[in-house]
Amino acid sequence: MFQRESLSILVLTGLLSLSISLAACGDQPTENVDTLCTTTPLTEGERARIMSLSPLGKVPENPSNKYANDEKAAHFGQYLFFDTGFSANNKVSCATCHEPDKGWGDGLDLSKGVDEVDRHAPTLWNVGYGRWFFWDGRADSLWAQAVGPVEADYEMGSNRLKLLHYIANNAKLKAAYEGVFGTLPDVSDEKRFPKDARPVPDDPGHPHQVAWEQMSKEDQKAANLVFTNVAKAFEAYQRKIVSKEAPFDTFVTGLKGCLDAGSKDGHEDKLKAISEEAIKGMKKFVGSANCIACHNSPNFSDSEFHNIGIGINEDPNRVPADYGRLRGIDAVKQSLFNMMGPFSDITDPDKSPYAAKLRFLQKNDFNAGEFKTPTLRSVDTSAPYMHDGRFKTLKDVLHYYNKLETETDVIGHTEESLRKLNLEENELDEIIAFLKSLTGKALPSSLTTQPASPSK
Ligand code: HEC
Ligand code: HEC
Known part of the structure; x- marks a missing residue:
């Protein structure tokens, strides 16, 4: 009797943890589901995370450069x-x-x-x-x-x-x-x-x-x-x-408008700025695939460094082993041209919140093999990818995240938050469709070519 009871408790807790892990996967809507704005419903959590990615605000100030906005x-x-x-x-x-x-x-x-x-x-x-x-x-x-x-x-x-x-x-x-x-x-x-x-x-x-x-x-x-x-x-x-004002930003504007108005009316066009396929990819990006853990904020980067385990393409005739952030920390601290140095326009670097990131910077072993999280805005315009350009296409990048297999030695310790996606090809395509919806308006040629004269 006693044994049977404890067995059923075990089964019950097993089921419970299974449903918790499914919920954590994000695609199983356990929260309030919103079917108002899109045909692919979004949970409240998904909606909040999506809205945290848009719009992209102004370029932040940089007081270490008094000519930054000149x-x-x-x-x-x-x-x-x-x-x-x-x-x-x-x-x-x-x-x-x-x-x-x-x-x-x-x-x-x-x-x-x-x-x-x-x-x-x-x-x-x-x-x-x-x-x-x-x-x-x-x-x-x-x-x-x-x-x-x-x-x-x-x-x-x-x-x-x-x-x-x-x-x-x-x-x-x-x-x-x-x-x-x-x-x-x-x-x-x-x-x-x-x-x-x-x-x-x-x-x-x-x-x-x-x-x-x-x-x-x-x-x-x-x-x-x-x-x-x-x-x-x-x-x-x-x-x-x-790069801003991408189809994704239009979609988010539509989403906000639809929620505020309590109806799709007047917001349909904006909600259609991205395809149903991209919406599915977006749900994975902010949910089960957890890309948002690192590619977050409206610039799709946490501006920090991670070891995603792609390892090194060490080749004695071509590239040396690359330790990434581990070496970068010493270099930035020692640089004569850093924010605390004599050429910075910050007058009191010891008190400046802008220089604080440098003041408090510490190195540890985990920094080996870490590289900066790149922005994903307009990412489909800038192939190939990664610090050594090893992936020719976005599909190659997604194939990597799908299995986390690399043919080369890994330096340091791969981030534990990174898990194999184990998705089907068509699901990877959904994430790619979402990434493509992040491509913003082209810049005018007055900004992309050499001006006739160096003076304005
Ligand atoms: C020979 C090719 C080459 C030239 C020329 C070059 N760059 Fe780069 N640039 C690179 C490479 C490679 C990196 C990455 C290097 C690294 O991380 O060690 C880089 C990095 C950068 C970054 C950092 C971007 C980021 O997200 O961290 C900026 C900004 C940049 N370059 C601007 C410039 C400017 C301005 C010039 C001209 C004064 C210039 N580059 C000339 C190849 C080049
Ligand atoms: C643990 C943090 C982390 C997670 C999670 C993560 N990324 Fe990345 N991502 C990075 C870092 C760091 C790099 C650069 C690595 C390098 O060059 O060595 C990168 C590079 C990329 C690139 C190449 C961009 C370029 O300009 O080279 C793409 C595309 C990308 N990630 C998409 C995704 C997608 C899609 C997901 C979710 C499936 C994801 N990432 C999950 C940190 C992360």
């Missing part, structure tokens, strides 16, 4: 973004690897400038909404990011003194620069301002390092100021690369 700075930055003239071989500009027509990437798996780079060029869509920059977050602002590619050997292969001379020796560029940032230093004395110089601390014999060391501290500071001002102009421009 129109003349943005114009100057846009001009230089498309300018190959200060790269080592006169052939590479920012746009070489961040082409507007390729979703602001370059369409390659590993990017190529003066030479092949170890990582894939990320999209610049909505980059102004980011918190950390580069796949490993080794820059804490967009301007601190921009100094990187100019001097990276495989990217533009240039240096801050070459850039300074380039601007100083071109009347139009000089006028444009001075119109925003004030007088350029007089660089005509090449003993004081060599043609090519930059710090290369890990290579003391490098001619750029030798030339840099011969400069006075004051002249070094003047060169760094021009370098960071130009970087701040790059930021001002890139803040305009915004």
Whole structure:
């Protein structure tokens, strides 16, 4: 008797936990179901999560760059973004690897400038909404990011003194620069301002390092100021690369309108902005597939770092092992160009809430193999995908999330919240249909091409 009772209790608790886990899967509506606005009903929880993803607000302020919203700075930055003239071989500009027509990437798996780079060029869509920059977050602002590619050997292969001379020796560029940032230093004395110089601390014999060391501290500071001002102009421009007003946003507007009015009337068109297939995919995205755990907020990124277990494509002839965020943390803390440093426009970084993210940043072993969560807005424009560009299509990405199988060694510890989706092909297609509904309005050509003149 006693035994039988305990058995039935066991069965009961078993059933109970089964139904709880089904409910947690999200597709089993146990909450109030709304059949008012769409033919595919949404639970209250789904509706709340969907609404948390739209609309995308304004690009957040960045007080470390006082030129962030300066129109003349943005114009100057846009001009230089498309300018190959200060790269080592006169052939590479920012746009070489961040082409507007390729979703602001370059369409390659590993990017190529003066030479092949170890990582894939990320999209610049909505980059102004980011918190950390580069796949490993080794820059804490967009301007601190921009100094990187100019001097990276495989990217533009240039240096801050070459850039300074380039601007100083071109009347139009000089006028444009001075119109925003004030007088350029007089660089005509090449003993004081060599043609090519930059710090290369890990290579003391490098001619750029030798030339840099011969400069006075004051002249070094003047060169760094021009370098960071130009970087701040790059930021001002890139803040305009915004993807919003996607069909998904229209749908959410319709959803809100329908709920407020208590009827579909007048909102049908907006509710039809995305297909029934995309609605099913959306329910998975915010529910059973739990993509929203990391791709959240209206920019579809938590702006943080995760190890999704794709491992490393280590190839001694091609790419080294990539530890991601683990290395990025040391780099951003040590950078002269971070928000706490002398070139930041934050006056009291010890008290600034903007610099707090850096002040409190700590490294731990889990950071190995973590990479930044990319935005998913306009994601179908910027193939291939991931920090090493290993997946050619969105279908490849979804196949990965479906089985979490990788042919290469994994670095570090894969995020536990990530679970195999185990979905059918047509269900993966639903998620892809949803991702495609996140593609926003195209930008006007006045923002995607080089302006005729560097001055506005
Ligand atoms: C040779 C190709 C190449 C060139 C040229 C290049 N980039 Fe990049 N860009 C990349 C790659 C690759 C990454 C990722 C590098 C990493 O994470 O280590 C990147 C990262 C970025 C990021 C970070 C995006 C994010 O979400 O974190 C920004 C912003 C950016 N580049 C802007 C620029 C600007 C501005 C220029 C010109 C001054 C430029 N890039 C020149 C290839 C390039
Ligand atoms: C645990 C956090 C996490 C979850 C959950 C997650 N992602 Fe990601 N996602 C990331 C990170 C981090 C990357 C970049 C990884 C890298 O490059 O190494 C990424 C990359 C991507 C990319 C490539 C974007 C690009 O520009 O390269 C797509 C597409 C994507 N995720 C879609 C999804 C979908 C769809 C889901 C749900 C099935 C999902 N993600 C679940 C964190 C997550």
